Amino acid sequence: xxxxxxxxxxxxxxxxxxxxxxxxxxxxxxxxxxxxxxxxxxxxxxxxxxxxxxxxxxxxxxxxxxxxxxxxxxxxxxxxxxxxxxxxxxxxxxxxxxxxxxxxxxxxxxxxxxxxxxxxxxxxxxxxxxxxxxxxxxxxxxxxxxxxxxxxxxxxxxxxxxxxxxxxxxxxxxxxxxxxxxxxxxxxxxxxxxxxxxxxxxxxxxxxxxxxxxxxxxxxxxxxxxxxxxxxxxxxx
Amino acid sequence: xxxxxxxxxxxxxxxxxxxxxxxxxxxxxxxxxxxxxxxxxxxxxxxxxxxxxxxxxxxxxxxxxxxxxxxxxxxxxxxxxxxxxxxxxxxxxxxxxxxxxxxxxxxxxxxxxxxxxxxxxxxxxxxxxxxxxxxxxxxxxxxxxxxxxxxxxxxxxxxxxxxxxxxxxxxxxxxxxxxxxxxxxxxxxxxxxxxxxxxxxxxxxxxxxxxxxxxxxxxxxxxxxxxxxxxxxxxxx
Numbered sequence: 001x002x003x004x005x006x007x008x009x010x011x012x013x014x015x016x017x018x019x020x021x022x023x024x025x026x027x028x029x030x031x032x033x034x035x036x037x038x039x040x041x042x043x044x045x046x047x048x049x050x051x052x053x054x055x056x057x058x059x060x061x062x063x064x065x066x067x068x069x070x071x072x073x074x075x076x077x078x079x080x081x082x083x084x085x086x087x088x089x090x091x092x093x094x095x096x097x098x099x100x101x102x103x104x105x106x107x108x109x110x111x112x113x114x115x116x117x118x119x120x121x122x123x124x125x126x127x128x129x130x131x132x133x134x135x136x137x138x139x140x141x142x143x144x145x146x147x148x149x150x151x152x153x154x155x156x157x158x159x160x161x162x163x164x165x166x167x168x169x170x171x172x173x174x175x176x177x178x179x180x181x182x183x184x185x186x187x188x189x190x191x192x193x194x195x196x197x198x199x200x201x202x203x204x205x206x207x208x209x210x211x212x213x214x215x216x217x218x219x220x221x222x223x224x225x226x227x228x229x230x231x232x233x234x235x236x237x
Numbered sequence: 238x239x240x241x242x243x244x245x246x247x248x249x250x251x252x253x254x255x256x257x258x259x260x261x262x263x264x265x266x267x268x269x270x271x272x273x274x275x276x277x278x279x280x281x282x283x284x285x286x287x288x289x290x291x292x293x294x295x296x297x298x299x300x301x302x303x304x305x306x307x308x309x310x311x312x313x314x315x316x317x318x319x320x321x322x323x324x325x326x327x328x329x330x331x332x333x334x335x336x337x338x339x340x341x342x343x344x345x346x347x348x349x350x351x352x353x354x355x356x357x358x359x360x361x362x363x364x365x366x367x368x369x370x371x372x373x374x375x376x377x378x379x380x381x382x383x384x385x386x387x388x389x390x391x392x393x394x395x396x397x398x399x400x401x402x403x404x405x406x407x408x409x410x411x412x413x414x415x416x417x418x419x420x421x422x423x424x425x426x427x428x429x430x431x432x433x434x435x436x437x438x439x440x441x442x443x444x445x446x447x448x449x450x451x452x453x454x455x456x457x458x459x460x461x462x463x464x465x466x467x468x469x470x471x472x473x474x
Contacts (some may be wrong), residue, residue: 219347
């Protein structure tokens with residue numbers, strides 16, 4: 001196990017519960033599990049037994065922890081092959097235009113899975129979905145999400161836009177979220193943490209605003225996404 | 238400026254926009270501003286001018302950055318006196334029972350301000366609201382919030398519970414958030430990130446659930462709080 005790099009084919013699950021998510025949900029991707037020498041007890045046994053059962057190499061060593069997680073309270077690391085699922089054409093999508101924060105992206109994936117939006121399109125430039133910080137913040141949700149990167153929104157639209165209504169979330173509209181009726185097949189579109197969506201998205205679909213007080217500039221991105229997903233699904237869940 | 242300690246009377250704003258929030262919203266609390274030698278241009282001038290106008294000591298030094306923000310992209314630090322506002326008896330409250338993560342608490346404060354819940358009660362044991370990580374994640378919202386710590390929920394209730402309806406957010410109920418009618422004066426109550434609220438809260442008010450899919454264990458705490466605030470205020474904002 002070596003320092004994480006975007007260009008390399010492997011990423012890591014830092015922490016016991018995250019590594020169990022990997023082993024339980026995507027054992028086909030798991031390549032190796034390393035345990036810290038100071039880890040013991042039931043969880044340690046469970047990890048070893050599960051790896052043996054799945055045929056995944058298991059070892060005890062401190063070194064990968066110094067490289068991958070020097071400051072964290074982490075005693076189990078898994079490595080896994082990066083994967084590239086395709087989106088489901090029939091399902092509703094979340095589209096993230098240039099998300100820049102790894103933790104935020106992970107938190108968004110967790111909410112997407114929580115509200116039944118399992119298809120996430122990401123428009124570049126954007127943070128790396130396999131960054132171990134994203135994997136960690138997703139609490140394993142990454143393994144249950146279909147996602148795909150696109151160079152431009154137009155590229156996404158030509159691949160998945162057929163018979164799909166677009167709802168860009170923007171401040172420059174007065175259509176509030178709770179009065180919006182979402183079409184049967186849709187994409188909810190969100191901009192970058194600092195800059196939001198470019199004005200051109202106003203013309204591209206039915207813009208929606210999540211109203212808030214004037215005392216803050218904007219809502220945190222994962223929170224805006226989650227509120228939208230809640231509102232769009234609350235009668236179904 | 239020295240390493241942050243819970244016991245000491247000062248906390249810090251790490252970063253330029255946060256420090257401007259301090260100077261603009263609570264100049265009465267600000268004690269000192271230090272700029273990194275590598276900071277220059279308009280923002281640097283603005284900081285210096287504003288401090289001069291407000292009579293707040295301003296200096297240029299690298300040392301506080303090494304102590305307080307060794308790894309971050311931060312070029313301006315303010316120090317401020319901790320304060321202890323009282324809650325407003327007439328307003329709706331958010332009650333956080335044993336929140337444990339500093340960043341989460343800051344994100345929650347930002348949402349509270351965004352949805353007009355400016356009164357936040359915190360039940361111990363709990364993270365320190367003046368932790369610079371909380372201040373930072375709040376993006377300055379801390380300076381617009383009234384908050385108070387209590388040793389037990391009973392202590393909060395005896396001080397602020399008169400004619401107030403309680404809505405504990407819990408998984409052990411089938412009353413969904415979007416069907417809940419909130420009483421005119423209320424408290425929305427949320428548990429710890431890992432353990433949620435103790436079962437005794439089921440008897441203490443009208444429990445509410447934010448429904449989500451079985452594919453995740455729970456929603457992230459700031460997200461659950463924000464969804465609740467959105468739903469409770471959406472007809473007013």
